[in-house]
Amino acid sequence: MIQLENILTDRGSKYAVSGGSVTTREDAAAFVKMLKRNKKYSKATHNTWAVILPDGTPVKNDDGEAGAGIVILRMLEREEILGEVVVVTRWFGGVKLGGDRFRRVQDCVRMYLDARGG
Template sequence: MLTLDNIISDRGSKYAVSGAPCASEDEAKALIRELCRKKKFAKATHNTWGLLTEAGPIKNDDGESGAGMVILRMLEREELRDHLVVVTRWYGGKHLGGDRFRHVQDAVRLYLDALRT
C-alpha cells in the first residue's frame, strides 16, 4: 500500500492519503484493517475511502460526511478502477467547514500524481 503522510496541515488537522490495487469491498476492508495496524492510522479521526469496481462504486465516509463521494468523483474523472484510495484525517480541534473537501481533493490529487511517477 502506497502511503503519503503529513501532506496537508490546516488549523491543527493533518492529512495523509493511501491506496492500493483492490477489486472488491471485502478486499478494501482488509486493506483498511492492514493500514490501521499502524497505531497512528488506527488513532485517526477519519479513514475515508472510495473504490470503483465492476460491480459499481463503493465508499465509506467514516464520519467525514460527503468525503467518500469526493474521492469517488475524482476516481471516476481519472477512470481509475479497481484501486482503493483512502484519505486519513487527524482532527486538530477546529472545524474546517468546506475546506475539508478541498483537502480531500488535494490529497487524492497528490496520490494520483504519485501513481503516475
C-alpha cells in the same frame, strides 16, 4: 501500496493518503483494516475511502467525515481508475474546517494520483 504521510495540514488537522489495488468490497475493507494496524492510523479521526471495483461498482465509506467519500469517488471516476482504493486519513486538529475539508480531501487525492503517475 502507495502511502503519503504528513502531506497536508490545515488549522491543526493533519492529512495522509494511501491506496492500492483491490478487486472486491472485502479487499477494500481489508486494505483499510491493514492500514489501521498501524496505531497512528487506528487513532486517526477519519479514514475516508472509496473505490470503483473492476466491474464498475462504486463503493465508499465516509468514516464520520460526511460527504468525503463521494469526493474521492468522483475524482476516481473522472480519472477512470478502477480497482484501486484510495484512503484519505485525517487527524482532527481542534478547528472545524467546514467546506474546506472537501478541498483538503481533493488535495490529498490529487497528491496520490500524482504519486502513482496518474
